[in-house]
Amino acid sequence: MIRDTSFELVPGVRERHLYYLNGAGNPMAVYLLRVRTRKGKLGIEAATPFNQDTFARQTVPRLMHFEQSHAHRVVAGVNADFFNMKNGTPLQMEFKAGRALRDTLASNRGFMAVLKNGRLLIGDSVAYRHKKRRISEALGGYQILVKRGKVIPQPQNAFSVTRHPRTAAALLNAHTIVFVIVDGRQPAYSNGMPLDELAQFLKWLGATEAINLDGGGSSTLVSGADPADWAVRNRPSDGAPRAVANGWIVVSYAH
Numbered sequence: 526m527i528r529d530t531s532f533e534l535v536p537g538v539r540e541r542h543l544y545y546l547n548g549a550g551n552p553m554a555v556y557l558l559r560v561r562t563r564k565g566k567l568g569i570e571a572a573t574p575f576n577q578d579t580f581a582r583q584t585v586p587r588l589m590h591f592e593q594s595h596a597h598r599v600v601a602g603v604n605a606d607f608f609n610m611k612n613g614t615p616l617q618m619e620f621k622a623g624r625a626l627r628d629t630l631a632s633n634r635g636f637m638a639v640l641k642n643g644r645l646l647i648g649d650s651v652a653y654r655h656k657k658r659r660i661s662e663a664l665g666g667y668q669i670l671v672k673r674g675k676v677i678p679q680p681q682n683a684f685s686v687t688r689h690p691r692t693a694a695a696l697l698n699a700h701t702i703v704f705v706i707v708d709g710r711q712p713a714y715s716n717g718m719p720l721d722e723l724a725q726f727l728k729w730l731g732a733t734e735a736i737n738l739d740g741g742g743s744s745t746l747v748s749g750a751d752p753a754d755w756a757v758r759n760r761p762s763d764g765a766p767r768a769v770a771n772g773w774i775v776v777s778y779a780h
Contacts, residue, residue, distance in 0.1 A: 527552075534558075535600050535750050535777055537567040540758070547716065554715035556746045556759050557730070558601055558704040559697075560775050564643045569702065571621045571662040572602060572774045574613065578626050582613035582768035585745045586755060592774055593752055601748040601775040603704045604692055605637075605664040607739045608770030615770040617665020618653065628657075630665060635736045637694050637702075637773070638663035644699040647734040664771050670724035671695065671735035679720040688717035690762050691740040694773070695732035703730055704773065706746040710762040742767045 531541035541557040562568050574581035576591040583591075589602045606615040617634050619627040623641070630636055630653045638646045639662040646656060649669055668685075669677055670693065679685040690709035696702055705727065709717020718726070720737060727735040742763035749755035757766055 534748055535567070537561045537563060538600060538775055540601075540748055542758070551712070551716045552714060553718075554708040554759070555726075556706040556708075558603065558706075558746060558748065558775070560601075560702050560704070562639075562643065562645065562700045562702075565778060568643075568776050568778065569639055569645070569662065570774050570776055571605070571619065571664050572772045573619070573621060573626070574770070578621070578624070580612060580614045580770065582608070582770060584766040584768050585747045585772050586757070586766060588769075588772045589747060589755065589774055590752070592776070596779040598777040598779060599752075599774050600750055600777055601746070602772050603706065603738075603747075604743045604745045604767075604769045605738055605771045605773050606666060613768075613770045615665060618663060619665070619771060620660045620663035623661050634665055634667055635669040636663055636665045637736055645696055645702055647694065647696045647736050664773065666694070666736040666738045668720060668737040669735070670720065670737055671727050671732040674728075674733050676721075676724045676728050679724065685720040688719060689740050690717050690742070690744040691720075691723050692738040692744045693723055693727060693735060694738060695727040695730050695735040697731050697733065703732070704746070705730070706744050706759045707740075708744070708759050708762070710741075711760065714760065739769065743769050745769075
């Protein structure tokens with residue numbers, strides 16, 4: 526470990542930055558955003574371009590901008606689902622404020638959701654069929670990496686074994702989630718992770734359930750207690766945040 530720094534962004538949200546050498550002696554930069562939701566105080570919501578129901582693409586800071594208001598203070602955001610690069614259509618389901626903007630989930634894909642009772646959920650297509658009527662906010666993802674506290678072995682293909690930048694979400698309990706952003710494709714700074722290594726890392730964090738979200742140039746973490754303080758915390762491999770189809774935002778609700 527070279528550097529391990531953490532700070533409280535707002536009550537219930539803690540950010541942690543890890544910089545270390547992996548087993549091969551190569552540098553790694555990993556960013557963690559731990560969120561403990563509290564009904565009426567702090568929540569997680571799906572963010573869509575322009576805060577609208579149509580499909581398009583925006584960077585994570587712009588997604589946050591269109592969601593921000595005095596009573597709806599956005600303090601962090603990460604990218605979420607994989608998407609069609611040409612038109613911004615997310616590849617899987619998308620629920621916003623209880624509305625299904627896209628109602629599809631392939632059998633080999635996972636999702637993350639906030640249920641109407643406030644509980645957080647990460648699951649597969651079977652869980653989606655059983656829980657769909659109870660969903661308030663939801664976005665799709667790809668591989669389930671941890672299930673019931675056990676690491677799920679991944680197929681050994683180019684996507685899974687290559688050291689890509691990654692974004693993932695790890696559920697610690699029904700009200701606590703950790704978003705993980707692993708930088709990569711920058712050998713002198715950070716080298717990314719294969720999926721099996723990412724799954725082991727999420728298990729080490731205490732994940733009971735975990736999912737791989739869109740990675741590569743899409744991997745982005747933005748945070749700040751006030752819009753004037755919003756900053757891109759990681760180093761996206763494109764050199765700047767990529768326009769994406771949707772994202773997860775952390776919202777502090779004013780009373």
